[in-house]
Amino acid sequence: MKKLHRVAAMLAPLALALPSLSWACSSCGCTLNSDWASQGFKAEEGLSLDLRFDTFIQNDMRTGTGRVNTSGITFPTDQEIQQRTTNRNTTLAADYGFNADWGMAVLLPYYDRPHSTIAPGDTDISTSHSSSIGDLRVLGRYQGFSPERDWGVQFGLKLPTGRTDVNFSNGPQAGQPLDRGLQPGTGSTDLLLGIYRFGSINENFDYFAQALLQVPLTSKDAFKPGVGANLTAGVRYLTDGPVVPHLQLNVRTERRETGANADAGNSGATLVYLSPVVTWSITEKLKAYGVVQLPLYQRVTGYQLEPKYSVSVGLHHAF
Template sequence: MTSLQKTAIAAALATALPAAWACSSCGCTLSSDWASQGLYAASGLSLDLRHDYFNQDELRSGSHRVDRAGIPLPADQEIQRNTANHISTLTLDYGFSPDWAVTLQLPYLLRSHATVAQGDTELSTSRSSGIGDVRVLARYQGDPAERHWGLQFGLKLPTGRTDQGFAAGPQAGQPLDRGLQPGTGSTDLLLGAYRFGTVATHFDYFAQALLQLPLQGKDGFKPGAGLNLSLGLRYVGDGPVAPQLQLNLRSERRESGVNADTANAGSTLAYLSPGLTATLSEQLKAYAFIQLPVYQHVNGLQIEPRFSASVGLHYAY
């Protein structure tokens, strides 16, 4: 297998833009961007369809779990029960040349939520769905000799709804917390860099950083700035299956504005993510990963997932 073939296979698992719709409400930090991992950087069109599932049901404060049974109701603050998330993301990547490419990401979210609001004793529930915030990202992959690094820059656009509400319980008819809406209402600047290469025979690595900076808020809400870091090591042999291990880190500042839950926003999260990619044909590949938290520190009271699961298909024309 040539060096170019190894690179193409590795990129397929790489950096899916660390799921950059506010990880405080998303929870998923896995990288599946093939080009930034060095797996695919050819000219032309490629499609990626990925589904992420995670159920945020563990109440935490700081770096510790919180026992809900020890909190008497009604409480002087909201006590969240769980938020189950299904996020399907279609990614279109078009390479104009080996140097330049553009990526469009279109997410669709299905989210159910249950919570006991401040002063209530009964659960309020919601089931929201819709298109999330679209991302447009340009990529420059330099170094004509080896092309082992690149830069990313673009925007997250405010295409997702921000007006969905509770369906049942004492809060029925009231708007959901802004962090639970399909969109944030903000336009965010995206800036990133990545590098990939060979560690040893049959072993490749990649590293990526992506900074997300909200430029303005909407209706008294502005999400916090976030930084995603991904490190990966993969085995690239002669078989159709390539195992991979990622370390994914996310740090997010507090949200702000009169409609923000500032006291219970912002976190630092780290996940260990084992997975694999399978070559189904010359053009089609499949991948699957599970994310396991190794460190979680949140501000105030927040709910976090015990694990996240991701599956996807990647097709290159």
């Protein structure tokens, strides 16, 4: 049992960092990211690095809880009709445990995102392609509330390091600003507050649960993203072998954007995903992981593109 607890503690940073839904979800086809390392925690001192690649295609137009049949739409219309957003995201995360109680994580994403849409009044497709870093996240944690150190709190900031000035490159909207929900950065500084808990169910299974709140504190160019919350819960089956399966439930809810440049009528959502996960211990220090994230429930405001699934793969190395 003690051995299993040590294994659980060693894998805990990766488990709690597994996919949760990203922050914005407007009709512009913003990113639905996995957010792994920024939400993790460590029970041991030292540095660990995590490199992750996420890919998903937003081509499922939805409104409310249903799907929109875009083949029957006649152009031009007074409503923007998104066509497709391809997301290829790479994220580097560094986590450092100062001691058993205190730690810090820094996470920086890089977005590669082609996008196509038909703007209101247009009959032809406009396209864009942004490739740049996104918003940096810095998260501290404290888990010294109990001798077992099996629960803790998180606190930090999302900083406006991502671009907000990307324009359309082709089509009728060429040279015009890309919608703010599609920009690599939000332009806002956001407060991050979270709480987590983990423990053993029996000698083979353990669990974790986490809630993380994101509150924008500032705005830029008459745009402010909505307040959002992520809820994540999961179970993991521990064996003596190198492969460990996980199963997670990820819930994301977000309020509408605000400001003159916001798409308030097509932003805000509640999304629920089921995420099967596999981690593989290549060595004692190096682990690989893979995730498929599948939608269980989607409720969106207005017209928004959502993915039918997402795939994430990565490497996690503890020093």
